[in-house]
Amino acid sequence: MSNKAVVVYSGGMDSFTVLHKAIAAGKDVYALSFNYGQRHSKELEVAALVCRDLNIPHKVVDITAMNSLMAGSSLTSDIDIPEGHYEEDSMKSTVVPNRNMVLLSMAIAYAVSLEAPEVYYGAHAGDHHIYPDCRPEFVHAMNAVSKIANYQAVEIVTPFLENSKGEILASGLAMNLDYANTWTCYNGREHACGQCGACNERLEAFAEQGINDPLTYEA
Template sequence: MTDTVVVIYSGGMDSYTLLHLARARGFKVHALSFNYGQRHVRELECAASVADSLGIPHKVIDIRAMNEVMSGSALTSGIEVPEGHYEEDSMKATVVPNRNMILLSLATGYAVTVGAGAVWYGAHGGDHAIYPDCRPEFVEKMDAVCRVANYEPVAIEAPFMALDKGEILAEGLKLGLDYRQTWTCYNGRARACGRCGSCVERLEAFAAQGVTDPLDYEERA
């Protein structure tokens, strides 16, 4: 195992925290982002800005051509983004088919290229209920496959698997992170909407930690 990791970095608060955690643990980090046609493409602007400020390598892979085989999600299609607290039906509307398997496969290839021993991604405990590709059994299977898919074994790791979003935020606050440098809202407008499930979950995480989210919102649920 090398001291280099590839962090799948969306530009959201979870992957932002993960990126800094990897650096805090002494790893050499390569940040990897994906443009898959998400309506909240603004998150990629945040990712680029943070990577530049930290002076770490950052690659953005454009996979929008894969939309035809990753359609049917409110994040990539003309389906309205559900509002309110995450419930089963609303969360299912935001599932991008097979997204994490595709992204982790590409990230594994990149890890081999840059000599990284692991790929980290921000799956967490709050995602388990609906997102199959954020569950422990998925991570375990992907880890097993990616260790044997190339001559060089690459581990798949989800360090936040046992944490919820509030606990992830707590880790970031301990590191002194500035969450103005992140984007969470599923709508691609100038300000975060404050109403979509992603915004509501983020605001609840900040409330659970007794701090105010520094982002500007259209309204705060």
């Protein structure tokens, strides 16, 4: 069986950890990122640098033409990004309609074209409350479809589906990963805002591990 694996890689700390977990497992990794019309491209720039340094193939797929079909989210439309924690209902404005089904479908297609039997994806327990397409029931259903949608079955691998952000960070620190090479903030300014849901969750993860986040924050 082929040792190839496609990794859905946003440039954030979760997918950064998943990328290295696939590499550590001895996979022949092909990183796949998407420009879907998100508010900034900072994560994609970080992802490109990491893949260049690791010397692994990296595709950035421009699907901005689909932006009008994925409107209504504060990440893709002219809507203020909420501040606070993911447990607050206001964070539901950051849900991009059907995003992960769309992205996983394309990642599966890429895997089939490469004859890669696996797609790695960074869904985790911290996202379950707000994001329906990060919940176990979605992942399991999508995985079942992925195994029958093509002549070649593709397994969706989610190493951290039941883990918190802090546990993901702990796993990465055990691999000596440098999280300065990631971007999490929903805002694409020079420094992370420290106020959005993504920043709050990231800062909590570092606090849980008793270490400082290497990124610089505005607040």
